[in-house]
Amino acid sequence: MDQEGPPPVFSASAELEDDHLRVVVTGEVDMATADTMFQTALREPADRVTLDLRGVTFFDSAAIHAVVRLAQQLPGALVVLPSRQVARVLEIAGLGDQAWLRPA
Template identity: 85%
Template sequence: MSPVFSASAEIDDGHLHVLITGEVDMATADTMFQAVLREPAERVTLDLRAVTFFDSAAIHAVVRLAQQFPGALTVLPSRQVHRVLDISGLGDQAWLRPA
């Protein structure tokens, strides 16, 4: 059985924390993207530590978020997510924290 995707968000003093779990793929990447944009925020932490699958649609969504929040996005990757971003040439981005 594949892990179920979920997205939850909470905002604290202009800092939005978005927790994503499960698989982020073509079917769920836009939901992840919209979860971040739902609340106006000065800073965003995208917690992907519980993500088990991450495809090109997910990569595209994260890159769009980095463009939307220049210098204000932090991505906390799972080992799987970090590996996919490394392979795609994004492993050294300032917004990406070590896995």
């Protein structure tokens, strides 16, 4: 019997190694959690920031806005690794060709 339970609805954790901050986000990023994702990505000063969204299952307009704001605040330093769902939402929003977005 699996006793681990369901995955968390939302989590954001950051790990700084040298000048590279890796932010891992899982679950649902929406109006209630997008600012936490945004603040986590800016928590530590870093030359490079990887926003790992491969564990994200839901991504709304507030989440899109947070990622666009991060891209503006971290020009040339941000890399976003999307889940399939995130990649689809960003594509629909017209952001599928951004330099900071890596293929899903």
